Amino acid sequence: MGEIKSTLELALERTKKISISEEEREKIKQKETLRKVNGFFHRYREGRLPLNEILREIERMDEKTGALSKEILLSQWIDALSLNEEDERFLRGIEALKGREMSEVRAELHHLLSQYQREKDRVEEEVMVRSTEALRREGISGSAVEPKLEGDEFWKEENEKLEHSYRMKLENIKKQIKAL
Numbered sequence: 789m790g791e792i793k794s795t796l797e798l799a800l801e802r803t804k805k806i807s808i809s810e811e812e813r814e815k816i817k818q819k820e821t822l823r824k825v826n827g828f829f830h831r832y833r834e835g836r837l838p839l840n841e842i843l844r845e846i847e848r849m850d851e852k853t854g855a856l857s858k859e860i861l862l863s864q865w866i867d868a869l870s871l872n873e874e875d876e877r878f879l880r881g882i883e884a885l886k887g888r889e890m891s892e893v894r895a896e897l898h899h900l901l902s903q904y905q906r907e908k909d910r911v912e913e914e915v916m917v918r919s920t921e922a923l924r925r926e927g928i929s930g931s932a933v934e935p936k937l938e939g940d941e942f943w944k945e946e947n948e949k950l951e952h953s954y955r956m957k958l959e960n961i962k963k964q965i966k967a968l
Contacts, residue, residue: 795816828861839884846858
């Protein structure tokens with residue numbers, strides 16, 4: 789099977805007679821690296837690219853490109869950590885690129901996420917009780933009645949406060965991870 793050539797290599801073959809400066813060549817290479825790393829990020833997040841394949845690809849790169857790729861990928865994975873998604877995949881990737889375990893930070897993140905979910909469930913239950921009571925006072929009741937949270941102003945306000953508070957804590961954990 790033939791070797792796959794990069795965009796830069798193809799462009800250089802086609803334009804052998806036209807010379808480009810080293811600075812332009814470097815910019816093209818950086819753009820290509822960014823495009824490739826973005827592809828790694830999305831395919832890994834979706835579960836279509838295993839971590840060991842990403843690490844192998846980075847190892848094949850020259851030292852400067854590999855370091856840049858690791859830096860970009862680390863930044864993307866850390867930024868992708870959130871309150872609403874399962875982040876285990878990103879944590880494994882971060883540990884692999886950093887070459888060290890982050891058991892304390894991992895435990896802190898898991899604790900934060902479970903705390904957030906408990907608090908969110910509590911607020912949701914409170915809103916459901918309030919809404920059901922309000923409907924009952926208006927003469928609407930029964931087993932088929934289920935209030936919608938999305939339209940409730942109290943739910944929106946409480947959910948925003950909760951997310952803001954926990955987002956700040958999550959940002960602190962992200963800073964800890966970056967500092968490792």
